[in-house]
Amino acid sequence: MTIILFDGLIYASVLAVLCVGLSLTYKITSVPNFAHTSFAILGMYMALIMSKVLGMSVYLALPVAFAASGALALFMYYGIIRILQKKKSSLISLIIATLAFDMFMIGVLNIIADGIRNTYQVNSRDFTLRSLDIVIGGDGGLPLVFIVTMVLLAGLAFGLYYLLYRTSFGMSMRGAIENESLAQTLGINTRTIFCFAWFLSGGLAGMAGVLMSMWFQGDPSLAAIMLPSIFAGSIVGGFSSVYGAILGGLLVGISEVVGTSVLIDLLGYWVIPYRPVIPFIAMIVTLLVLPGGLIQLITKYKKRKNITMKKAEEEKEGSKEEEDGVGA
Amino acid sequence: MALDPAVIFIGDLVAIFSVYLIINLSLNLEFGFAGVPNFGKVLAVAAGAFVMGTIPFMMFGILVDYGGLEPVDDNIMLVHQINAYISAHPESVLGVFVVTLIVAVAVGGLLGLASAYPAIRLRGDYLAITLLGFGEIIRIVGINHTPLVGGTLGISIPDMLAFMPNEYRFLTASFVLLAFAGVIYLLVARFTKSPVGRLLRATRDDDLALQTLGRDHVKIKFKVMMLAGMLGAVGGVMYASYVEGVVAFGYDRLNWTFLPFVMIIVGGMANNKGVLVGTLLFVAIRKLVIYYNDSLDGLLPFDIIWLDYLALGGLMILVLIFRPHGILPERPQKTESLEKG
Numbered sequence: 001m002t003i004i005l006f007d008g009l010i011y012a013s014v015l016a017v018l019c020v021g022l023s024l025t026y027k028i029t030s031v032p033n034f035a036h037t038s039f040a041i042l043g044m045y046m047a048l049i050m051s052k053v054l055g056m057s058v059y060l061a062l063p064v065a066f067a068a069s070g071a072l073a074l075f076m077y078y079g080i081i082r083i084l085q086k087k088k089s090s091l092i093s094l095i096i097a098t099l100a101f102d103m104f105m106i107g108v109l110n111i112i113a114d115g116i117r118n119t120y121q122v123n124s125r126d127f128t129l130r131s132l133d134i135v136i137g138g139d140g141g142l143p144l145v146f147i148v149t150m151v152l153l154a155g156l157a158f159g160l161y162y163l164l165y166r167t168s169f170g171m172s173m174r175g176a177i178e179n180e181s182l183a184q185t186l187g188i189n190t191r192t193i194f195c196f197a198w199f200l201s202g203g204l205a206g207m208a209g210v211l212m213s214m215w216f217q218g219d220p221s222l223a224a225i226m227l228p229s230i231f232a233g234s235i236v237g238g239f240s241s242v243y244g245a246i247l248g249g250l251l252v253g254i255s256e257v258v259g260t261s262v263l264i265d266l267l268g269y270w271v272i273p274y275r276p277v278i279p280f281i282a283m284i285v286t287l288l289v290l291p292g293g294l295i296q297l298i299t300k301y302k303k304r305k306n307i308t309m310k311k312a313e314e315e316k317e318g319s320k321e322e323e324d325g326v327g328a
Numbered sequence: 329m330a331l332d333p334a335v336i337f338i339g340d341l342v343a344i345f346s347v348y349l350i351i352n353l354s355l356n357l358e359f360g361f362a363g364v365p366n367f368g369k370v371l372a373v374a375a376g377a378f379v380m381g382t383i384p385f386m387m388f389g390i391l392v393d394y395g396g397l398e399p400v401d402d403n404i405m406l407v408h409q410i411n412a413y414i415s416a417h418p419e420s421v422l423g424v425f426v427v428t429l430i431v432a433v434a435v436g437g438l439l440g441l442a443s444a445y446p447a448i449r450l451r452g453d454y455l456a457i458t459l460l461g462f463g464e465i466i467r468i469v470g471i472n473h474t475p476l477v478g479g480t481l482g483i484s485i486p487d488m489l490a491f492m493p494n495e496y497r498f499l500t501a502s503f504v505l506l507a508f509a510g511v512i513y514l515l516v517a518r519f520t521k522s523p524v525g526r527l528l529r530a531t532r533d534d535d536l537a538l539q540t541l542g543r544d545h546v547k548i549k550f551k552v553m554m555l556a557g558m559l560g561a562v563g564g565v566m567y568a569s570y571v572e573g574v575v576a577f578g579y580d581r582l583n584w585t586f587l588p589f590v591m592i593i594v595g596g597m598a599n600n601k602g603v604l605v606g607t608l609l610f611v612a613i614r615k616l617v618i619y620y621n622d623s624l625d626g627l628l629p630f631d632i633i634w635l636d637y638l639a640l641g642g643l644m645i646l647v648l649i650f651r652p653h654g655i656l657p658e659r660p661q662k663t664e665s666l667e668k669g
Contacts, residue, residue, distance in 0.1 A: 104641030107634040228461045273472040
């Protein structure tokens with residue numbers, strides 16, 4: 001039972017971190033990035049290199065993966081997306097370009113994996129670094145990776161809130177996202193902001209990859225396997241909202257792990273390979289029932305609340321005026 | 329009599345070219361003309377191949393006494409038995425193959441409709457994501473549902489040309505495939521030249537304008553998805569019957585979704601001749617790379633399988649940046665009133 005709890009929470013949090021990055025770049029460039037998982041796989045191999053090849057603590061891989069995957073995302077934005085946008089390519093061309101970059105990265109990551117195996121005789125496929133992790137309280141205790149994952153997600157949620165709503169950089173960032181040219185006329189350097197966002201998106205994915213390989217497995221094929229889950233999480237949350245992405249990622253991740261274990265009890269072990277169907281169904285249902293995602297539900301509720309409050313105020317004022325009128 | 333290696337090379341080239349031509353024409357119809365980004369082209373192709381992996385066994389089951397053999401479990405023995413029957417009764421193939429094609433076309437069309445349904449009214453990117461997901465799902469089902477096409481190991485299927493003598497069989501298969509591709513090419517070329525072709529382009533370019541003229545762009549997209557699904561399934565049937573087997577692992581995103589996209593974008597979108605050029609170019613290059621595999625292996629510092637990913641991915645990006653309209657760009661369609669000018 002505790003294993004399922006750890007599995008579910010770690011997977012869901014990792015997924016949520018990935019979804020945040022995906023939604024962030026989608027909101028900024030309005031391109032769904034099909035190469036987003038390859039940033040995470042790069043992080044996984046950073047973890048493998050740091051721990052098994054260089055013999056350092058695997059937690060040191062977190063900042064390294066952040067930098068490496070962030071740089072890769074930045075390269076993708078500058079080298080491909082921005083050039084295509086300047087050439088006024090259609091949205092579909094941009095999407096195909098991200099898919100092409102994903103294919104290219106699958107090749108690169110597999111070559112890295114082969115290289116590590118051939119040069120250092122380290123298993124580089126379907127590897128797990130779980131045995132290197134510190135478990136607090138001995139066997140069956142609390143694994144450190146669980147705490148780190150939770151802290152990362154919570155830090156991300158608060159950090160993003162602070163960044164976006166409490167700093168002037170965040171305010172110009174929100175402005176640039178809402179209306180790029182208007183922000184530029186106000187003297188905001190939108191290019192720096194977009195670069196920062198892409199770097200952050202890639203870096204977060206890299207860290208998620210490190211954490212993934214410390215509890216589950218790391219393999220280049222995960223890029224294709226996890227992609228539908230991440231898109232499902234982002235879409236369930238409402239594709240262009242960062243907070244929606246956290247919600248959607250957690251929801252999809254937990255339902256994937258818990259749903260599979262429930263279905264195993266009900267139907268038997270043959271359902272395990274069909275696990276990716278669960279997030280896919282969640283995505284389809286969202287698109288059919290609530291295309292704006294969970295965040296649409298929340299904003300609707302808020303708006304309704306605001307409207308009813310305003311109405312109540314107006315009625316109050318109105319009745320006051322009437323009273324005044326009567327008085328006069 | 330053994331065939332000359334050069335003949336084998338050309339025969340195989342023609343067969344693979346024909347298969348990809350059918351698939352690319354269908355993708356061009358939905359993506360090039362109508363603007364539906366079908367990132368799950370593999371769905372229709374795999375569906376066709378899976379139908380080819382199941383229906384012939386059922387059909388021959390009526391004609392031949394299997395004696396308790398199962399299509400998946402006793403695959404080799406059963407295929408051997410059916411092939412012997414085919415060599416004795418060549419006329420049976422016609423019926424079985426036609427029924428298989430009809431079933432495949434029906435399944436492909438239905439899957440085209442079903443996969444488009446959730447997101448066809450939304451923006452193109454949502455549709456692309458949903459279709460990509462469908463493409464992944466059919467692969468998972470094929471690999472894990474063993475009774476369908478033998479799961480991870482795959483299955484052999486009866487040779488539809490088992491009645492031919494060995495030395496003619498190979499080239500006849502290539503010829504039949506080429507004939508199918510040729511007929512489909514002519515039909516699609518005719519179709520896209522007709523007013524329907526203009527309707528599809530209009531759907532792609534400006535659905536709002538189309539709606540003001542009283543056309544429902546969603547309905548048109550549904551229809552084109554269905555048609556392209558049917559053609560894609562035909563491509564899948566052709567490929568499976570050519571290689572005489574179905575291995576679900578083979579129906580991946582690189583070979584049956586991404587490669588067709590590369591072919592039609594490099595060749596020229598919304599231009600059937602461009603599709604012809606692009607398909608021929610890539611099939612030939614890939615064939616040559618496989619042919620000179622051994623001598624290339626020493627030159628590269630990595631395993632040659634990954635060259636496919638690097639080269640295709642890199643090339644696609646370069647083409648999108650430097651030559652987005654392809655070798656043969658789309659041409660304005662000549663109508664009578666335009667020519668009168």
